[in-house]
Amino acid sequence: MNVSASNERKSSILESLTSLYINTARPVSSSLIKDEFDLSVSSATIRNILVELEELGYIEQPHTSSGRIPTDKGYRFYIDTLMKKQNIRDEEKNELKLACLSSAHKTQEIIDKTSEILAEISNEAAINFFFNLSDSVLKHIELINLSLMQVLVVLITDSGIVRNYIVNFNESISTGELKRISNFLNENLKNTPLVDIKTKLYTLLNEHNLVYLQLAHEACRIFDALEADELFERDYDIHQDGINNIMNQPEFFNLEYLKDVLDVFESKERLAEILKDSFEPDFNNAKVTIGKENRCKGFQNCSLVTAGYKIKDKTVGMFGLLGPTRMAYSRMLPLVEYMAEMMTETLNDFSRDERDE
DSSP states (O other), X not given: OOOSGGGHHHHHHHHHHHHHHHHHOSOBOHHHHHHHOOXXXXXXXXXXXXXXXXXXXXXXXXXXOSSBEEOHHHHHHIIIIIOOOOOOOHHHHHHHHHHHHTTTTOHHHHHHHHHHHHHHHHTSEEEEEEOOGGGOBEEEEEEEEEETTEEEEEEXXXXXXXXXXXXXXXXXXXXXXXXXXXXXXXHHXXXXXXXXXXXXXXXXXXXXXXXXXXXXXXXXXXXXXXXXXXXXXXXXXXXXXOHHHHHTSGGGGSHHHHHHHHHHHTOHHHHHHHHHHHOOTTOOSOEEEXXXXXXXXXXXXXXXXXXXXXXXXXXXXXEEEEEETTSOHHHHHHHHHHHHHHHHHHHHHHHHHHHHO
16 A cells, blocks of 8 residues: 555554554454544445455454454554654663663673563563674683582673583582683683684693693583583573563463464574574664564464664664564564663673773
8 A cells, every 4th residue: 555645544544443453452343443533534434445455455354243453464554654653651761771780791681681671561572682692702711619529610701691501520620620720711711702612622632731731621521511501502692581471462362372472482492593584784773573474383473573782883682572463563662672772782881891991
């Protein structure tokens, strides 16, 4: 549908129907549009236009109901052409900003906290997807004795990601040994990309320096124990929250639809693949994927709103909001964009602090 004078009336009626359906979750009749909006047209004219919009594929009539609902095509036109974004309330801005600032210098905590707060404020399911781990380099490593045969490995990257791993050994390792190994690793591996750590360790192990030989051997024991861990298998970090918000939406009282969504949402690997499809290197505005625009069958009754955040002008992650296709787009887009803006600001402040140290 082209936006022109002849189609202005159709656009107004489509906008009215979409807004009503988003707010009520009930098919919309011509009489309801007439009662709720001053469109300066008769009920008969509205009915005729609704028939035209249905023929054009922008709305549909579910079951035998007299009312109509938007199709994916209708939502797309509404978002791209008709929708006016809502302003975020000051108290919500403060809450979203605080989610970043309260965990400053602990990016892992930020990733968890921001998705939690975003889910709470939006009343949708929220995702924070940080995908530059393959580009991250080691800033610092700590080895901490938990018991005689158990060690906590703490890896800190240049982007602030903190990863904790518990490694179990078949024989005891002393605090003194751990201290020497930790010093060795920090001296030799600082500024090494995470994906290159093991290669560099084995290079050191093969050197004929007896001091290096023993320390490198012990260090390799630790990283061998992590070999099956996500550090070497995953180039992203992801946290999702608010799935209960989806379960409470009337669209998902249909257990088949709900199961499809849960199967995907609870799998970090499948969710990551979907979010990678939404990735844009120059992610300046929110992106919306509606219903069957999602390639994943499990999300074809949902919409996904995403917005990217950056470190040093490079997009390193994104926030996502997942909900029914009937989600309140005019509210969700500004929320996810603002959250991404706050994340960008926080991560770049952190990066500046690191350069100053």
